[in-house]
Amino acid sequence: MLAAGVVFSLLAVAQLAATQLPPPQEAPRQALSDLITANHILHHRSIIDSFGHVSIRHPNDSSVYIMAASAGNTVSRAADLYYYRVNDSEPLPFPNGTMPGSVSARSERFIHGEIMRRYSETNAVVHSHALPMLTYATGLISLVPVYHMAAFMGLNVPLWDITPLYNSTERQDMLVNNARFGSALAAAFSNSTSTSDNPSTLPTYPLVLQRYHGFSTAATSLSNVVYQSIYATDNAVVETAQLEARRAVGGEALGSIEALSLNEVQTSTGLGADDYAFRAWEGFAWEVQHLSDYVNELR
Ligand SMILES: *[C@@H]1O[C@H](CO)[C@@H](O)[C@H](O)[C@H]1NC(C)=O
Ligand SMILES: *[C@@H]1O[C@H](CO)[C@@H](O)[C@H](O)[C@H]1NC(C)=O
Ligand SMILES: *[C@@H]1O[C@H](CO)[C@@H](O)[C@H](O)[C@H]1NC(C)=O
């Protein structure tokens, strides 16, 4: 005969198992290690801090994505990387079945989940509040590629606004913290008005500014998305410097910003392609691996 205590604890275990989703399979160590390194690179470059995040799609299970729950510089081990379900951004247990406990799931994970849900070839996403980009998140001046390294952005960088989506009772904190906001942001990456029943596998625009908030960018690989985040932010610095220089020479009457031409954009876009992005990644990774502030236990 079972003692009452044992019956209660069996019931408790059964209840837990009923609410907890099945664990994902173990992701390759190299993929997790690279995700830790990406957190360090983007933190070192002031693209992410305690806010802002970078995610990868699980290399062995396209229905799952992986993202750190804490600040970029503090990410150092497998336990810092949480797993989420792509179709609704529900948090999953670790591959060994235990639930992560110490740090809660990212409220803006829906950015990552909804972009990956809509674009099946997107394997990595960054969301950032990098300061140089915020000037262009006001909509006052367009963000345009002013040097070849940022040609991948194209000449029409969308500016997405969450404000029209709010209803009168909703908290208006600018956060993309539910699937409705996430899916509207994901749609801004496409020039197609068709809804999710006819999705394209890749976004039309690799980067979207978020009004009064920051930007998000999506790519087929982690090295590409890191490249895009860094060179778009550098481009914003250069574009702002150009505007200041023009003002200094009394150039307000000179007209619009000097940007790459459409032909130059199309010809230079290869610079955001895999080989270049990987070369850039090797340099960025080397840099953080030689800084003692950044620890990667999976290297
Ligand atoms: C997981 O994906 C990696 C990278 O694509 C691959 O090398 C590995 O064989 C896969 N593992 C399993 C169990 O499918
Ligand atoms: C399960 O995995 C997590 C993440 O790697 C780890 O922190 C935890 O200690 C593991 N738990 C057990 C019981 O092995
Ligand atoms: C996500 O997928 C799971 C498992 O297939 C399913 O039970 C759940 O209803 C799905 N959620 C959405 C929002 O599609």
Ligand SMILES: *[C@@H]1O[C@H](CO)[C@@H](O)[C@H](O)[C@H]1NC(C)=O
């Ligand atoms: C307003 O938004 C809240 C939170 O998302 C939601 O629960 C509520 O149903 C919405 N109300 C209307 C009228 O759409």
Ligand SMILES: *[C@@H]1O[C@H](CO)[C@@H](O)[C@H](O)[C@H]1NC(C)=O
């Ligand atoms: C949308 O962008 C694609 C390239 O990504 C292009 O082929 C297509 O013509 C564009 N459609 C519209 C309606 O602009």
